[in-house]
Amino acid sequence: MKYVVAFGRFWWDFVVGDDWLVAAGIVAALGLTALLAHHDVSAWWVMPVSVVGLLALSLRRAIRR
């Protein structure tokens, strides 16, 4: 059980890292892009705008800690 927890923690740290909000934001932005593209709406701008917003938000959270 100890090894399973350590294995899970390793992958969490590896992929999600210090700020879970960034990972959640990426998933939401990809979902919104897919939704807009599915309805034939131009969606290329969603990811760059989201990335800039998430980066600024994550930095703000980091310096407040």
Next chain:
Amino acid sequence: MRIALLFLAAFLASGVEMVEALTIVLAVGITRGWRSTLIGVGAAALVLAVVVAALGPALTLVPIDALRLVVGGLLLAFGLQWLRKAILRSSGYVALHDEAGIYERERAEAQRAGHVERAGVDWYSFTLSFKGVLLEGLEVAFIVITFAADKGGSVVVTAGAAAAALIVVAVTGVLLRVPLARVPENTLKFVVGLLLVTFGTFWGAEGAGAAWPGEDAAIPVILAVYAAVSFALVWLLRRERLVAAGAET
């Protein structure tokens, strides 16, 4: 342009991780002897080779759009972590990564640790070099595999870049026998973070069904925009920190 940026991203990302692994290997090897340390390095390399050999071909079975979506998401998650850390360091909120300091700490710990021999190897040297190389190497393997997953030809470029980085870091480490403290690690992490986030944005949006204006020509534009935003964030945070420090005194 795309191939050159892919090579650069894989080379720098691999190089940075290998410098960190080299610091651990050198500290343990010089302090406690090379035999068990190098056995640990070899065992970790073997595990990494198995991971790459198993995951690489498996990725070709996944439909390209689904793969781009997942790869894009992973590159964004990695890249934003690197970029965030690099911006915090550049703006002075977090101390710069100090390979020389880490080397001295690892050496002191290696000297203090007792000698336990298992299966004919010094267990401390073996486990520390094994873990160091495996953990840093997994990150390299993951980046190389995700970059290579996009198009068949990319695997040669990214694996070649990782191999080139390994040769450069290993040869330099063997020749100098000191940690590579002069490597501008934060600058490299900054560049790698920008490249990972750029490719992650491009592939992620494509995988989700969006079409980029100008197709591949959008990649350098995305990179330029992210670079400009990141430098602006460093400038803003640095100014904010100095204003806060001035108000306290």
